[in-house]
Amino acid sequence: MRSHALLDIASSSTPQGVKRSYIERMRSQGALVLRPTKEVLPGWAARWNLTGSTPVKVRIVAGAAGPLGGDQLRLEVTVGAGAVLMLGAAAGTLVLPGVHGEQSRSDVSITVADGGTLIWNPGVQIAARDCHHTTLNTIGLAAGARLYAREEIALGRFGEEPGRFRQRMRVTREGKPLYDQELAIGPGAPGWNSAAVTGKRRSLGTIVLVDPQRAGRPTRQESVPDTAVMELSDEASLISSLAPDAIELGRRLDAAFSRSLAGQ
Amino acid sequence: MTHVLEEDTRPRDSATAAAESAGSTASLRSMSALMLLIDGRFPAGGHAHSGGFEAAATNEKVTDIASMEQFLLGRLHTTGLVAAAFAASSCLAFGRAAAATDDAGLAAFTADLGVLDDEFTARTPSPVLRVVSRRLGRQLVRAGRRIWPHPLVDELARLPGQGVHQPVAFGVVAGAAGQPPVLAATAAAQESITGPATASVRLLGLDPFDVNALLARLAGDVALVATRAFASASSSPADLPAVAGYLIDISAEVHATWEVRLFAS
Numbered sequence: 001m002r003s004h005a006l007l008d009i010a011s012s013s014t015p016q017g018v019k020r021s022y023i024e025r026m027r028s029q030g031a032l033v034l035r036p037t038k039e040v041l042p043g044w045a046a047r048w049n050l051t052g053s054t055p056v057k058v059r060i061v062a063g064a065a066g067p068l069g070g071d072q073l074r075l076e077v078t079v080g081a082g083a084v085l086m087l088g089a090a091a092g093t094l095v096l097p098g099v100h101g102e103q104s105r106s107d108v109s110i111t112v113a114d115g116g117t118l119i120w121n122p123g124v125q126i127a128a129r130d131c132h133h134t135t136l137n138t139i140g141l142a143a144g145a146r147l148y149a150r151e152e153i154a155l156g157r158f159g160e161e162p163g164r165f166r167q168r169m170r171v172t173r174e175g176k177p178l179y180d181q182e183l184a185i186g187p188g189a190p191g192w193n194s195a196a197v198t199g200k201r202r203s204l205g206t207i208v209l210v211d212p213q214r215a216g217r218p219t220r221q222e223s224v225p226d227t228a229v230m231e232l233s234d235e236a237s238l239i240s241s242l243a244p245d246a247i248e249l250g251r252r253l254d255a256a257f258s259r260s261l262a263g264q
Numbered sequence: 265m266t267h268v269l270e271e272d273t274r275p276r277d278s279a280t281a282a283a284e285s286a287g288s289t290a291s292l293r294s295m296s297a298l299m300l301l302i303d304g305r306f307p308a309g310g311h312a313h314s315g316g317f318e319a320a321a322t323n324e325k326v327t328d329i330a331s332m333e334q335f336l337l338g339r340l341h342t343t344g345l346v347a348a349a350f351a352a353s354s355c356l357a358f359g360r361a362a363a364a365t366d367d368a369g370l371a372a373f374t375a376d377l378g379v380l381d382d383e384f385t386a387r388t389p390s391p392v393l394r395v396v397s398r399r400l401g402r403q404l405v406r407a408g409r410r411i412w413p414h415p416l417v418d419e420l421a422r423l424p425g426q427g428v429h430q431p432v433a434f435g436v437v438a439g440a441a442g443q444p445p446v447l448a449a450t451a452a453a454q455e456s457i458t459g460p461a462t463a464s465v466r467l468l469g470l471d472p473f474d475v476n477a478l479l480a481r482l483a484g485d486v487a488l489v490a491t492r493a494f495a496s497a498s499s500s501p502a503d504l505p506a507v508a509g510y511l512i513d514i515s516a517e518v519h520a521t522w523e524v525r526l527f528a529s
Contacts, residue, residue: 168506170386177386181508184342189507190485191338195324195331196316196509204510228517230389238389240514 001064003030004074009056011083011116019053021083031064032075041086041119044261048117048146048211055084060122062091069098069132073106079116079145089123092154092246097130097163106135112145120149124203124246127155127185131163138170141178144212147171150253152205154246155185155198164188171208179208179232201226201242203249207257210236224256297412297441302451304462309403313396314463314527315339315456319515321467329474332464336457336482340489342509344456347431348493349504350384351452354435355445356497361416362439373416374423377432383501384429390513392520396529400430408437416440445497450490457482463527 008025028034037057041050060075067073079085087110095104112118120139127133141147151169156162166189168182183204185192193200212235227241239256243249300306316339320326326335354377361373388394405420405427417440420433427433431452438448461479464470496504516529 170502170506177383177502179389180383180386180502180506181389182506183510184507190341191334191336192341194334194338195320195326195515196335196338196512197342199324199511223518226511226514228390228514230513230517231391232389240389240510242511242514 001030001066001068001070002072002074003032003063005029005032005034005060005076007034007058007075007077007085007087008080009078009083009085009116010080011053019082021054021056021085023056023058024080026058028063030073031062031066031071032073033061033063035059035061035090039086044258045119047261050084050117053082053084055086055117057086059088059090061089062093066094066096067104067106067133068096069100069104070102071098071104071106073104075108077108077110079110079112079118081113081142082115083113084117086119086121088119088121092124092126093122094126094128094157095131095133095163095165096128097132101130101132104131104133106133108135108137109140110138111140112142112147114142114144116142117146118148120147122151124152124154125165125167126157126246127153127162127165128157129160129163131165131186133163133165135167136170137168139172140175141171141173141210143174145173145210146212147208147210149208150205152203152246152249152253153183154203156202162186169206169208171210173210173236178210178236179238181206198242202244203246204240204242205249205253206241207239207253208232208236209239209257209260224252224259227252227256229256229260294442298443298447298451300411301438301441301443302454302458304458306407308407309400310455310459311462312528313400313459314467314529315460316509316512316516316519316529317460317463318467318525318527319519320460320512321464323515323518324511327468329470329478332461332470332475333478333482336460336478337485339460339509339512340453340457340482340485342507343512344453345489345493345505345507346384346387347434347456348449348453348490349496350380350429350431351435351438352445352449352494352497353501353504354380354432355439355443355448356435358416358436358439359445362414370416370419374419377420377423377428377436379501380432381428383504384432387506387508388429389508390516392516393513393529394429397429397431398426401433402427404430404433404437408433408440412437412440412442414440446490446494449493449497450486453486453489453493457486467526
């Protein structure tokens with residue numbers, strides 16, 4: 001199945017200076033179904049002083065099982081100047097093999113214009129046995145754009161070994177690379193389960209945080225197990241975590257994130 | 265007279281033999297330089313680093329040959345591949361600049377290295393490992409300028425800031441040592457595992473015969489990684505491999521806080 005979804009968010013100001021983000025264009029297709037929601041932003045987002053900018057919230061709902069081997073999913077998102085978008089998935093994604101061993105592919109490409117804000121939380125990607133999948137997520141930020149991007153991956157369902165799974169995340173600012181890392185696990189990645197990559201943990205995840213207006217660097221906090229907060233630049237940091245399962249991973253990422261905010 | 269007769273009757277054979285002899289001398293000369301470059305005693309400071317092995321040995325119980333093999337495989341196919349690809353790519357940039365005869369070639373060289381350095385930074389999220397990589401890059405440039413003097417290596421030393429990352433410097437120094445990009449990639453891939461392997465002997469007292477037998481077994485993986493790295497080297501720097509050693513990065517941040525450690529990283 002080929003699915004190509006589009007989402008463009010823009011922002012307008014009333015004469016009174018009230019900013020409103022709105023959906024300029026939204027197209028769902030096949031497995032990628034986009035649904036606006038009425039959720040509230042997470043509490044920490046108050047730090048970004050988004051009051052009055054009426055964020056757009058959208059969830060990706062799976063219109064089909066998978067991705068299955070052979071599927072090609074493509075999602076293109078633009079967040080316009082000053083606009084605020086929280087984009088997440090309605091549930092975890094189970095990446096499954098195809099009937100004839102074909103590869104599946106998922107491409108997400110997001111740009112955020114100056115003064116725009118993106119909270120990207122696609123949920124847990126579960127690499128099931130015998131899957132053969134590649135994901136490429138690229139996020140292009142303008143100089144004044146803000147980003148919270150959280151990725152979580154479960155290495156197989158309970159008690160199973162994952163298939164061939166690769167996920168690359170590339171973040172650029174003003175066209176220059178800020179963060180570019182790829183996870184490669186399964187039969188095509190020798191030593192992936194070793195102390196160099198996952199060390200037999202069953203789950204791993206990252207949060208990339210970019211905030212041009214952040215007050216200061218996070219100070220070194222009491223550490224969360226198998227988790228590190230790393231400064232990428234003066235305005236960006238990464239939280240990287242490994243955990244025995246996806247539930248514990250979520251806890252570790254949350255704990256390290258709230259501690260790094262508290263340290264600022 | 266038999267001499268003259270031979271020359272008269274087989275002039276082409278003799279010319280081929282002379283060319284072959286010159287070619288083989290050049291290739292042996294290049295091989296000698298390669299052996300010098302990747303010798304553990306090469307004075308570029310690598311001996312002070314364990315490539316994440318010290319942290320892995322303590323935190324992850326990598327204490328025997330079997331777990332060591334998995335660690336080296338994981339390192340080779342992640343950070344080893346990335347280092348090899350960047351080394352090959354910067355060696356290509358060296359080759360282009362060395363062949364150029366005008367200032368534009370030099371300007372392109374510094375621009376190419378700047379882009380490669382930025383891309384490598386984006387693939388090195390750990391601040392601890394970024395500092396280590398730049399320090400090793402500076403040490404390599406310092407050694408390389410004296411050992412294989414070349415204006416382009418001098419150019420590296422003149423770059424402002426903290427210098428370039430180790431793999432970017434490695435490609436240039438390898439170029440100055442007469443190495444083609446594919447061998448720069450092979451040497452960088454090999455170095456990504458010999459460092460931790462040497463450290464294991466010093467840290468754990470593993471049998472050096474066993475450790476070197478393991479390195480010999482991994483030759484096929486080194487060749488595979490070098491081939492992939494070289495194949496990617498001429499693509500856009502943004503598309504160079506970015507496979508990550510997640511636990512190496514997390515462990516490096518923790519390791520840097522240890523009060524007592526034998527290796528700097």
